[in-house]
Amino acid sequence: MNAATRPRTRGPLRPPELAAAAVFGALTAVLSVVAGLIPIGVAQVLVALPVAFLAITGRVRTVIAATTAAGVVALIAGGPFAVAAVVLLAAIGTLVGFAQRRWGRSAVFVIFACSVPMGLAVAAAVIGLLVVFERTRVLLLEALVNTMRGMLTAFEAAGSGPELSRVVNEAIDFLVAYWWLWIGSAVVLGVVGTALLAFGIFASVAQRTTWPRQQAEWPERTTTREPGPLPVKLNSVSYRYANATVDALCDVDLTITEGEFVAVVGANGSGKSTLARILAGFDPTSGFVDRPGPVGLGAQMGTVLVFQHPEAQVLGRTVGEDLRWGTSNDIDIDALLARVGLEGMADRATEDLSGGQQQRLALAAALARSPKLLIADEITAMVDADSRTALIGLLGEIAAGGTTVVLITHLDDETARADRVVHLDRGRIIDRPAPTPRRAAIPAEPPAQWLPALELRDVTHTYAARTPWAHTALRNVSLTVGRGEGVLVVGANGSGKTTLAWTIAGLLRPTSGTCTVHDTPTSNVRGEVGLVFQQARLQLQRPTVAREISEVAGLHDTDYQYVAAVLKRVGLSVDLAVRPIDQLSGGEMRRVAIAAQLSRAPRVLVLDEPLAGLDTAGRQELISILVHLRTVEHVTIIVISHDLHGMEEVCSRTVVLEHGTVVDDGSKAAA
Missing domain, CATH: 3.40.50.300 (P-loop containing nucleotide triphosphate hydrolases)
Structure with missing residues (x-):
């Protein structure tokens, strides 16, 4: 639905709006603190962007809530001046977001027209404060004059002529006499420039995001009547x-x-x-x-x-x-x-x-x-x-x-x-359907010709290393997996299974030790190792199934025929290609994530709880796919799962983790 024609929402903030205000307010506060530590003025522009994202779809009260939250954090971290900076940049972000929502690319003219009076208002406020707080103004001007005269002394020592001294002294006299003019002009130019630069960055980002079209559909809570959901x-x-x-x-x-x-x-x-x-x-x-x-x-x-x-x-x-x-x-x-x-x-x-x-x-x-x-x-x-x-x-x-x-x-x-x-x-x-007969499982066999594909040597990974919150998830893990081999990794919660999966996929660098695929560190390769998260939704970043698969595959345009072929590999209907990601069931999300990873033709495929949320038919289809990948295409399969039924068809070896240590690498069973 177009933002301009969206039904107007009234009343107090809804839970999704509160959540958005909290998240974007916190992001605004963090960026304001970080920008204050970076000696680059353009970094301040980034503070306006989170509020702009809220303004492009949200109500004014959502923006106010986020700005208030950011202001409270800024007050604690940087004092009143930090609050003033956050409020000003949030106002610029609000202008950018609303202008983009209403006028699109032509919003640049609206932003310029609105930012000029905003800059004049801010300049008037700054000048007024400097008039009231005269001592602060004197200290500011003295610091400026001393800096310029110090630079002049350095140039004179280097052999500069009297002409430079005359120009600098005249400039100092002008800046002191007409301080209100140049300070006001600088503030106006700063506000206008920040608004235009923020719009340029935001417009570029907005073209690549679906945030404006992702609307919460949950019903509003009512406080005027008692709930009556039943019957x-x-x-x-x-x-x-x-x-x-x-x-x-x-x-x-x-x-x-x-x-x-x-x-x-x-x-x-x-x-x-x-x-x-x-x-x-x-x-x-x-x-x-x-x-x-x-x-x-x-x-x-x-x-x-x-x-x-x-x-x-x-x-x-x-x-x-x-x-x-x-x-x-x-x-x-x-x-x-x-x-x-x-x-x-x-x-x-x-x-x-x-x-x-x-x-x-x-x-x-x-x-x-x-x-x-x-x-x-x-x-x-x-x-x-x-x-x-x-x-x-x-x-x-x-x-x-x-x-x-x-x-x-x-x-x-x-x-x-x-x-x-x-x-x-x-x-x-x-009516109740007839039960589907289970086919007899065919246990997996080790590769006929064993060649090393993935090697971990004394891998240790510590989260928040060298801090009071350090936690070691893996300890001296050594493991070698062959090309086309299927390995099942099991262990209790907290044993390090997911950390191991992320290390193999290259998302985590070992604190010590090495993890290589075909002699190259997994953190340095792209596309060689595919990973399907335990929570598949976290890795589905595009708005629709077709775009997710096409972009992960590296295609410049969405290829629906290619997407249909990939979906068929994981037993999904072609109709799902146009379905928004958030409208998929949990099992469908998991298979779409697997399909996207298969589109990259990885040599090693790591699956974290791949059977969770799949029905019987879906489990059998996925197991068949994994068996085909391993035996025919010689893809190395590593499965992390507590659901072992059917995994014997995919994996010929089981690795047991306890407290981050391999207590059984399955080599005896494989032999």
């Missing part, structure tokens, strides 16, 4: 994402009542997450959603959502602090933690929790709002088998306590505790 009835509900050619949901009829435990099951892309969004307050493209009151997303006695990545929902420094975030202070923290199996952990640092514990904390934070409807979207995708069983049991207990639970999952074996199971296929509710 909820969907009547012929359909939903189609922008630019899509088919509906993500099609003609869905569904009623969910109080106290139910409903499991929604389906393959990746079947519409499960879209259904969850409709239940959480999205307006359907067609059809009707009937509720007795507002959905109350995130409100007390309303609706809460828990996602598959708990770290994205954990905000507090400690467990107790996280539970208090956004809620009243009188909640019974100990009782909440006991309910989810985290007894006695109120003072525990959230960063020290395992994945299963973080997911339990996310559930506890949801329960702190005493919700009537709890939607759990693939919350077991990133945890091991024991944690998965415990989380499903916990959801059953929550439902038994009177809270309606909707579990979104692709695994049929997670539905045993549910009162009712809803099966989705291609956006439609269907």
